[in-house]
Each structure stands twice: as C-alpha cells, then as structure tokens.
Amino acid sequence: MPLGAHLVGSVPLADSESVFREAATRLGGRLRRIPDGETGIRTNWIQWQWPLLAQVAQLETADEEPGPWGPRLKLRDGESITASDLPDTGYRDAALESWLVFSRLKHEGVIAPATRFQVCLPTPLAVTHIRIVPAAQSAVEQAYEDKLLGELDDIVEAIPADQLAIQWDTAVEFAVLEGLLDTFVADPEPDILDRLLQLGDHVPTDVEMGYHLCYGDVEHQHFVQPADTGKLVAIVNGVAAGLDRPLNWIHMPVPRDRSDADYFAPLGDLRLHPETELYLGLVHITDGTDGARPRIAAARRFVDDFGVATECGFGRRPAETIPALLDLHAEVSRLLT
Template sequence: MSTDLLLVGSIPYDTVSDVFEKFGRPLASHLAALPDGEVGLRTHWISRIHFQVFALHPDLEVVRRPALENGIERLQPRNAGDSWQFRVRPGVEQIHFGDSGWRLGYARDAVNSYFVFRTLRERGELPNGLRFQVSIASPHSAAPPRLFPDAKDCAIVRAAYQEAVKAEVAMICAKIPHEDLAIQWDCATEVQDAYGAIPGYPKEGAIARNTGQIAALSPDIPAGVALGFHLCFGTLGGWPRFAPDDLSATVELANGFIEAAGRKVDWMHIPALDNINEAFYAPLANLKPKGARIYLGMVHHMDTFEQRLKLARKFLPEFGLAAYCGLGRTPQSGLGDILNEHLQALEIAG
C-alpha cells in the first residue's frame, strides 16, 4: 500500500459506512491504514471517555460538567473552561475500571467497525492490504491536569486508565487479525507538557514524564500489528489550542516515544501550523524516526500549502501528508472540501 497520506482519526459522518465510502474509498490507494471516523459519541475524542467512563465510576466525583444548552444536558465541552472536571473521592488510593477489555469502548467499537471494513474489502470497495486503524487516547491525554487539578488524583486515574487500555488493546488484537490491524496512540497533553505549557508541570523532565506510559503499553502490541502516533496541538475551543513557535519540543517528544515504544513504530504524525517561518520547521532535521514513516499535518490553508511544503522539505526531504488533527469538530458540510484538499495536496506534493 502507498503511504502518501494518513487520516488521523475522526471524520464526522453519521455512520462508519459513510466514512469508508465517502472519505476512505477516494483516498484508499494513498493510505496504509483507514480509521472508522470515530463516529457518534466518539466525535469529540476524549470527551466520550469523560462522560461514559469517568463520570460513571463510583470512586470519582464530578466537579464540573459542560454547561446546559437551552436547559438540556451537553456532553461535549465548548472549550477548555467548559470541560468536565473530576476528583477522586477522599480516602481512595487506587481505582480500577470493571468489565476488563470492554469498559472504555475502544474494543467494542473496533470490532463492530472492522466487520464493516472487512465486508467492504471483500466486495472490492476497499483494496486488499489496507489496514483497519484504531486510534486510542493515551493515558496522559485522556486524564489531563485540567480535568484532575489535584496531581495525586491525576496519577491515580491515569494508572487506572492505562490498565484498562492495556486490556482493550489485548481484546482488539484478539478479535482482529494482526495483518489487518493498526493501532495509533493519540497524544495532545504530552505536546503541551513538552513545551512547559501546563501550569505546575515544569518543562524540565517533560519528555521522561510522558514516555513511561508508552513504554508500558506499546511492547504488548504484537509485531504483526502496525503502530503509529498522532501528536496534536489540540482543537478544543478552536484550532490550534496551543501554538508553539517551532517544532523543537514536538520533535524531541517524537524521538522519545519512538525510543520508548520497545518495538517497531510504523508512523509518527507531527502537526504543522500555518507558519511560513523557516525556523518553525528547522527542528525536523533532528528527527530520529528509526524507520517510522513521518507524516506532517499540513493539509490546511491551501493558499500557503506549497510554501510550507518547500520549507519543511529543506529539513525533512521525505514525508507523508495529513491534516493537523482529526476532523471531529469540523462541520459535516465541510468534509467534501477537506477531502478535495487532501487530493490537491497530493497533486502539489508530486
């Protein structure tokens, strides 16, 4: 399969079939793996974990929830200030999530979506060799400090989520043939942390602070399953939620994750802003991919795309293309234009 393009994850059509047929089929020949679009409640990424998993746990208390909208509950936050917030109940030192392998919902959704994927492939509507991609929020991104202001609470919940993710990945790998499967770790909080942009978390030691979760989870993914990473500047409240001056700490984090994975990393997605300063891209020269395919998230603002492409190629001559993030917070009406931007980017990149 070609590795010209990566689809990060969310593509907010109504059904998995819509994603595969409307977005996947036109781009499939350029992809190594195809996600199911994270449709439905998964559209807003980690928010689903907050209201479907954290808010229901007996050892967690809801401190804040998204404000009502016209008197009706709202599950997805409008911005960081409107997001869910929790605390661990007093006296609780450790928590666990029940229904091991299924509680987070990743395995259940993956098994159901893979059935649709396999059916379309058997019909010849998707090519042989294309993998089915499952994108999973990392423990540090699923439980960021803004949700758990108490550092001890944050650590307790991250450990519990990591334990649950480990079981979900094992279940996914047991239910989907390894040669058909790709797993991607989605990491946004880690990128902010790498730049020292999270209050109370010093920049010094940030890389080591975030690689332990990767070292704990990635080696258990079987060798026959592809593994990728999506690094993110965030879209909650508008993109980018966080805009660094250059890619230096992002590259340092990418190198740290590749080293910590304990197995082959097949791809690394690095976001790029609408930045036309050479200094922004210069740190790409310091990447140590160790065989991983690098994808730059620069399919946006197509009026400057070619200029940004040339700047990036000065420091990283060979890479694939992607959007800056998943598209979950994009109106469905705009998806056709975004699809065309991907095709346009391929043509420009040559």
C-alpha cells in the same frame, strides 16, 4: 504504495461505513490505513469518556471552581481505585463493530487489499489530566491505563494482525510539556516519553503502530502555538530510540501560518528508522493547495520523504465540508510527486 496521505482520526459523517467508503473512493490509492471516523458520540475526541469517569463510585466532584472543561473529579477520602472499578471505555466495542464493516467492504472490493484498519486510542494521561485533580491523577491514570490496555488486548485478539494498525493520540502531553496544565508529572519530558514507550510496546510487533502528535484543535485553535517542531522532534526521537518494536508512522502538526524555515528546521534532527513514515499536518482547507505549496517547500529543506495530513481530526467540522477536505488531501499529496 508511496507515501501519500494520512487520516488522523475523526471524520464526522453518518457512520463508519460512510467514512470507509468516502475515504476509499477519494483517497484509496493514497492511504495505507483508514480509521472509522470516530463517528457519533466519539466525535469530540475524549469528551465522551468524562461521563464514564463521573459514574465511578470512588470519585467525586472536587470542591473548586469548574475549569474550562467543566468540574474536575477527585478520589473520595480513604478510597483507592483500580481498573475493575471503571466501566468499559467503549473503545473496544466501537473498534470491533467498525472492523466488521471494514472487513465486509474490503471483501466487496471497496477498500484496497493492502489497506489496514486504523484504531485511534487516547493516551491515559489525556483522559485523566483534564478532568482529574493533580492529587488523584496518578491513581486514576494507572487504573484507566490498565482498563484501556485490557480492551486493546481484546481488539488485537479479534482482528487479524496484518489488517490492524493502532494509533496513540498524543495531545495533552504537549500541553503538559508547554506548562499549561496542573499535573502531578514531576519531570515532564522523560516521564511522558516513558508513558508513550509503554503504550507503544504494548502493541504486538505484527500490528502496525504509530503516534499522532497534536497541539489541540478546540475551535480550530491550538492550546498554544508551537514555536517550532523542536518539542515534537524531541519526543519522536525518544520514542524511535526507545521502542522495542517498529514505529510505523509519526504525524506532526504544521500551523497554517508557518511556512518559514525556523518552524521546520528541527526536522533536520529527526532520527527515524527506515520503516517509519512521517506525515506532516500541512493540509488546511482555508488555503488549499496554494497554502500547502510553501509549507511543503519549507519542510523539504530539512526532510525529504513525508506524506501529508491535516493537523488534527475533522470531528469539529461540518459534515458537508468533508468530501472537499478529503479531495484536498489527494490534491496536496500529488504535490509531493
């Protein structure tokens, strides 16, 4: 299957079956993997995790002015925290429920035989950094990581390896790299790289694994506009060199107003292995194929082989816009051939 399109994660339709059917019908021959759309409570990425953290007995609201995402939490005096103190994240249960639907639709011939079920997971740093004060971030991040990886182990055990793909959603890391968040991370680039390598290597080698790199999508705006693809390329090259398993795909954002060589030039320094697919998030519903053409042309000056995607998931978009957006993925991917 040639490189075509990639769905980043959230698709705000009624349920996973609606997502699978729409994606398979409109993009089937151009997708190697299909996510379940993170429907329902999961639509706003990691925000559904914060009420779970607020239930943890070892945590309490910090005595400070609430930030843009709401009040932050801290460890209670004298308390420590481990994975056993946390409730289930819900990611395992959602994945296993959606897998049953995916498997049925595959047996019915709705989904192509070679297509894998894509499970999108947040990095523990993302979940804990926005709503935990820096003094408690390290402890809570480790507890959450242990909990999430335990649930990932259950997912891997339940779903056949040749049917499964795991995506690590990597966004808050770039807010840290850009100096936008309070953090306990002392040396951001190597520390973040170490985290991403640990998460990637936890996925068994016969399960596909990739990373969605992101600069945010709150109200369809980045938390900061990337100057170019330089920080993205640096992280990708570090991951590609450091993993002890295959890196099956990488996704990077492309802002709507960037079709200039300066933005794409660092892609010329990418050091990907042959098995790694590159997807560029240059699909924008606001300017369609006409806007995608110059972005594709600019990217091709520095990298030859890539597929297309949006910059982020669709979760913040009205459901009625989704069919046209999926069709646009197909139209833009045809521009590559």
